[in-house]
Amino acid sequence: MYCDFYSIPKREDEIPKFVASLSREISLYADSHDIDWKFDTIFLGGGTPSLFTPKGLELILETLDAKFNLSNIKEITLEANPGEAPYEKLIAFRELGVNRLSMGFQSFDTNLLTFLGRIHSPEDCVNTFKNARKAGFDNINADLIFDIPGQSLRQWKKDLKTLVDLDPEHISAYSLTVEENTTLFGLVKSGKVKMPSDSLDLAMFKHTRDYLSENSYTSYEISNFCKTGMECKHNLHYWKLDKYLAFGPSAHGFNGEVRWWNVRSLDEYFKKVNDNESPLENFEALNKKNHFNELIFNGLRMVEGISTEKLTELFSGDIDKYLNTKLNKWDGLELSKDKLFLNETGIMLADEIASDLFID
Helix, strand or coil: CEEECCCCCCCHHHHHHHHHHHHHHHHHHHHHCCCCCCCCEEEEECCCHHHCCHHHHHHHHHHHHHHCCCCCCCEEEEECCCCCCCHHHHHHHHHCCCCEEEEEEECCCHHHHHHCCCCCCHHHHHHHHHHHHHCCCCCEEEEEEECCCCCCHHHHHHHHHHHHHHCCCEEEEEECCCCCCCHHHHHHHHCCCCCCCHHHHHHHHHHHHHHHHHCCCEEEECCEEECCCCCCHHHHHHHCCCCECEECCCCEEECCCEEEEECCCHHHHHHHHHCCCCCEEEEEECCHHHHHHHHHHHHCCECCCEEHHHHHHHCCCCHHHHHHHHHHHCCCEEEECCEEEECHHHHCCHHHHHHHHCCC
16 A cells, blocks of 8 residues: 655645545545455555644544454555755654654755755754664665766765665665756756766666665665665565555555556646545556566565566467577576576566576
8 A cells, every 4th residue: 555645845835635635535546446356555655744743644644444454554655855844744654553664865965956956955864763773663774876966886885875874674775867847857957967878877886785785674676775674665566566555645556457547736636626526547457478578577576576477468379489588688686486586686687587588
């Protein structure tokens, strides 16, 4: 289950209205759908849910509990931006059942944070982390980004060391990607910003894997590392293409066959929900080809790989012949015990290998 909290800059006064609308959407959906799934995770994110009051978060959780079977919940993650989750609020969130925090540090370098448009400081990262520990959280993730324009390998090594010294249970380390229709895309295209070289990106990636491994963080997904037994259960559902519900503006849900998403506009979201209408914007049905390709893309990112049984169910033809062709082509692709996976060589070429395995 995923509650996709929306980013609402300069509209903090509407947070109570947002909480009420979100709770209303949850009720509207539950009352019009027969959902008998067994949920084991809740993820409160996609914005700054730590800005909510404990009362607001309590209302959301109570609504979910009233409408769905939450008796099997093992993990409730809340995204908490550095500097926006004071100690007293963290204690209250912990008492409400939140047992995992995810913090978007991104960097401990002031200049790089400014470039990324982050309003927090390196000190905010450290202080929020320490407050979370003091509040009783023993399952904390922190995000870091590498391949940032102007970032050196030395800076990246320093950031990683600073984070490892804090000793979180989980670390997500992502390479900055240039997405279309973003400010960064425009700056790069116009030549005003130059992205780091491929060789520097690779050096940062390799150092990340080596350094975190040396410090007892296991890579269970290409960009995600954790101490023993501390994998993010919620994200594993995404990568395995399991079912999940999602609520809030721009939220995306998936029932195993159809993916849907809500309207992005906050005002439109308010209007539809308050008129007792679904805030659904659109949906798409995944055919076997779509499902196969998504399973390849997501599954190969996981160290455990993909079950060939699942691939066989989605492939029209001789799956063994198809996979053998790809195994002979790519040294980085391996098959063992009915699992298709990437070795350390393949991980460096994950996107390229996955794309070659897609079916038309």
